[in-house]
Amino acid sequence: MATDTAxxxxxxxxxxxxxxxxxxRACISALIAFGMFALMxxxxxxxxxxxxxxxxxxxxxxxxxxxxAVFVGSIVxxxxxxxxxxxxxxxxxxxxxxxxLATIRRLIAPALLGFTVLIPVIFYDQRYVLDLSILVLTxxxxxxxxxxxxxxxxxLDLGYVAFYxxxxxxxxxxxxxxxxxxWICLPLAGILAAFWGxxxxxxxxxxxxxxxxxxxxxFGEIIRLILINxxxxxxxxxxxxxxxRPTFFGIPxxxxxxxxxxxxxxEFSATHRIIFLFYLILALALLTNWVTIRLRRLPIGRAWEAxxxxxxxxxSLGINTTTTKLTAFAVGAMFGGFAGAFFATRQxxxxxxxxxxxxxxxxxxIVVLGGMGSQLGVALAAVAMIGGFELFRGLxxxxxxxxxxxxxxxxxxxPRGLVGHRDPTVFLQHxxxxxxxxxxxxxx
Amino acid sequence: xxGPSDAILEVTHLSMxxxxxxxxxxxxxxxxxxxxxxxxxPNGAGKTTxxxxxxxxYKPTAGMLQLTHADGKxxxxxxxxxxxISKLAKVARTFQNIRLFAGxxxxxxxxVAQHNMLMRxxxxxxxxxxxxxxxxxxxxxxxxxxxxWLDRMHLLDRADExxxxxxxxxxxxxxxxxxMCSEPALLCLDEPAAGLNARESGALNELLLAIRADHGTSxxxxxxxxxxxMEISDHVVVLDHGVKIADGTPEHVRNDPKVVAAYLGxxxxxxxxxxxxxxx
Numbered sequence: 222m223a224t225d226t227a228x229x230x231x232x233x234x235x236x237x238x239x240x241x242x243x244x245x246r247a248c249i250s251a252l253i254a255f256g257m258f259a260l261m262x263x264x265x266x267x268x269x270x271x272x273x274x275x276x277x278x279x280x281x282x283x284x285x286x287x288x289x290a291v292f293v294g295s296i297v298x299x300x301x302x303x304x305x306x307x308x309x310x311x312x313x314x315x316x317x318x319x320x321x322l323a324t325i326r327r328l329i330a331p332a333l334l335g336f337t338v339l340i341p342v343i344f345y346d347q348r349y350v351l352d353l354s355i356l357v358l359t360x361x362x363x364x365x366x367x368x369x370x371x372x373x374x375x376x377l378d379l380g381y382v383a384f385y386x387x388x389x390x391x392x393x394x395x396x397x398x399x400x401x402x403x404w405i406c407l408p409l410a411g412i413l414a415a416f417w418g419x420x421x422x423x424x425x426x427x428x429x430x431x432x433x434x435x436x437x438x439x440f441g442e443i444i445r446l447i448l449i450n451x452x453x454x455x456x457x458x459x460x461x462x463x464x465x466r467p468t469f470f471g472i473p474x475x476x477x478x479x480x481x482x483x484x485x486x487x488e489f490s491a492t493h494r495i496i497f498l499f500y501l502i503l504a505l506a507l508l509t510n511w512v513t514i515r516l517r518r519l520p521i522g523r524a525w526e527a528x529x530x531x532x533x534x535x536x537s538l539g540i541n542t543t544t545t546k547l548t549a550f551a552v553g554a555m556f557g558g559f560a561g562a563f564f565a566t567r568q569x570x571x572x573x574x575x576x577x578x579x580x581x582x583x584x585x586x587i588v589v590l591g592g593m594g595s596q597l598g599v600a601l602a603a604v605a606m607i608g609g610f611e612l613f614r615g616l617x618x619x620x621x622x623x624x625x626x627x628x629x630x631x632x633x634x635x636p637r638g639l640v641g642h643r644d645p646t647v648f649l650q651h652x653x654x655x656x657x658x659x660x661x662x663x664x665x
Numbered sequence: 666x667x668g669p670s671d672a673i674l675e676v677t678h679l680s681m682x683x684x685x686x687x688x689x690x691x692x693x694x695x696x697x698x699x700x701x702x703x704x705x706x707p708n709g710a711g712k713t714t715x716x717x718x719x720x721x722x723y724k725p726t727a728g729m730l731q732l733t734h735a736d737g738k739x740x741x742x743x744x745x746x747x748x749x750i751s752k753l754a755k756v757a758r759t760f761q762n763i764r765l766f767a768g769x770x771x772x773x774x775x776x777v778a779q780h781n782m783l784m785r786x787x788x789x790x791x792x793x794x795x796x797x798x799x800x801x802x803x804x805x806x807x808x809x810x811x812x813x814w815l816d817r818m819h820l821l822d823r824a825d826e827x828x829x830x831x832x833x834x835x836x837x838x839x840x841x842x843x844x845m846c847s848e849p850a851l852l853c854l855d856e857p858a859a860g861l862n863a864r865e866s867g868a869l870n871e872l873l874l875a876i877r878a879d880h881g882t883s884x885x886x887x888x889x890x891x892x893x894x895m896e897i898s899d900h901v902v903v904l905d906h907g908v909k910i911a912d913g914t915p916e917h918v919r920n921d922p923k924v925v926a927a928y929l930g931x932x933x934x935x936x937x938x939x940x941x942x943x944x945x
Contacts, residue, residue, distance in 0.1 A: 519783075520784045523777050531766055533760075535748075537844075540748055540781075645769070655827040661767065
């Protein structure tokens with residue numbers, strides 16, 4: 222008898238579809254929908270033209286349609302859930318395909334890089350594509366920079382755009398006031414941004430989670446408000462104009478005799494400058510990527526990740542959590558500063574409007590969507606988000622709706638982002654990716 | 666060794682108050698170098714509070730915690746800022762509820778423990794960034810040390826797995842390995858046998874004795890499992906309600922009526938004596 226009772230444990234019984242349960246759920250959903258939309262859709266009010274009376278009329282047909290749609294939709298979702306109850310993403314791919322797929326996955330990053338390098342060659346005549354690529358690369362770089370703070374160290378930073386602004390204004394002010402060249406200003410902008418990163422880091426060292434997010438958010442706003450109100454230095458809302466355009470190591474991209482085209486004996490074209498900008502931001506982004514990858518394999522990078530996993534254990538192992546957090550803030554801010562300097566030289570004009578909270582949220586969305594800590598994921602997310610925004614440009618106001626829905630769907634299906642797993646930084650025998658369910662998101 | 670009274674840790678008049686609650690009241694004891702000292706007591710006796718004071722997670726309300734290295738260097742732990750206790754005074758600890766870096770591999774866990782050594786070798790990151798040979802060789806040594814400890818804990822073949830994937834007993838051993846990778850003078854273990862079965866806790870006994878024998882590490886442990894305490898400790902300190910009620914060899918403590926009273930929860934010593942008489 223014992224064997225009889227033991228056997229069914231391994232076999233998963235197939236439950237019959239519970240019609241009553243599905244019906245009950247659908248009714249509840251329809252009821253909630255009715256409660257929500259009864260006033261929102263069912264009754265329409267308007268201030269009557271001249272009589273200043275409230276005019277209202279009812280739209281019961283629309284209300285009924287919505288409630289019915291929710292009812293039917295709920296049943297459909299339940300049926301689908303029943304049909305695919307054993308569905309797991311891991312089972313989606315046949316075993317035979319796993320080998321080739323792993324190869325493809327390994328090749329994604331080099332292929333993407335190769336394609337990116339060739340973009341100016343392929344799309345030489347298409348100014349729009351080049352400009353869009355520069356924009357995407359700027360966000361890739363910002364995403365990689367923020368990834369150090371949020372993805373590796375697990376510190377939720379909602380004010381990252383402040384460092385972008387510091388970098389941009391540093392370059393703009395240094396270049397317009399002291400006539401310094403881009404290549405001198407670039408490291409200065411990075412250093413200044415890192416300095417502000419440390420300055421932000423100090424007061425928030427003791428904060429975690431929501432509190433940290435709020436203070437960083439406020440920091441971003443403070444920087445923006447200073448830029449608006451300190452008119453004598455920053456030009457206030459008017460911003461700074463006439464920021465020097467980039468030069469090819471001193472050779473300007475002009476049609477003059479000492480211009481780029483004349484010096485290299487080629488015909489003048491405005492595209493030269495765009496292509497130079499493209500390769501400049503590509504180089505800066507790759508520098509960010511290279512440094513981040515190297516830092517991850519150094520003790521400081523491992524300490525960042527350990528900090529994200531368990532701060533108390535870090536302290537018990539003799540890790541100075543203060544300096545570890547500050548370096549994460551500083552390194553992230555420095556890359557933000559570089560990107561800011563690039564932004565200023567590319568635009569030729571900057572104003573506080575470019576550094577609103579929305580930018581911070583956008584960069585953070587890129588990092589979260591890409592998978593915190595994953596370099597490839599962040600790059601893919603930047604391409605998808607900026608590219609998606611451009612793709613739906615024709616849809617005008619609906620693109621925000623599409624964007625929001627895409628985000629919700631992403632978070633339902635891949636809550637840890639496009640590339641959720643974590644790559645170990647060092648291995649003895651074989652490198653195995655660590656499942657996202659084990660990796661912590663940090664305390665904020 | 667400088668004779669029999671060579672204490673690595675001397676706790677004198679340690680008190681820790683949380684508001685009106687006295688978690689530890691005027692506790693004095695010492696742990697000898699190269700010995701295993703056990704801190705026992707019923708639940709809520711203040712054992713973990715003592716640990717948190719020693720390892721810097723709490724600042725004691727009063728008292729002195731003096732740690733002396735074999736070379737005579739002394740540290741006043743109550744004056745050191747938390748992470749410095751591990752970094753300078755070389756005190757390592759494990760936690761009652763295991764605190765591993767679950768999303769990192771076993772090897773990474775053990776490398777994080779060698780952070781300070783590797784940080785120095787990498788020239789505060791700058792030398793490491795350009796791949797200086799001094800750093801590469803230091804990292805190789807760190808990996809060798811990690812490999813040694815993984816091998817000791819029979820975890821070598823799982824070195825590249827995530828620590829969160831390990832079974833409970835393995836996680837406990839990994840936590841001890843991680844603490845040992847920081848090359849401590851004093852190893853503080855908070856209930857290392859909790860949740861282990863009889864076979865595992867037997868293996869733990871052997872491991873702790875081997876660590877002491879091979880590395881000369883002094884061990885201070887909190888434990889509920891009496892088979893561990895009585896078998897391997899050289900010295901037992903018994904706490905109850907934050908106060909020391911007995912101090913001595915396992916034999917001595919085992920027969921102390923106060924200890925029995927504390928553990929059995931009887932009202933007073935007289936009853937405890939009666940209980941013990943009854944047992945005989």
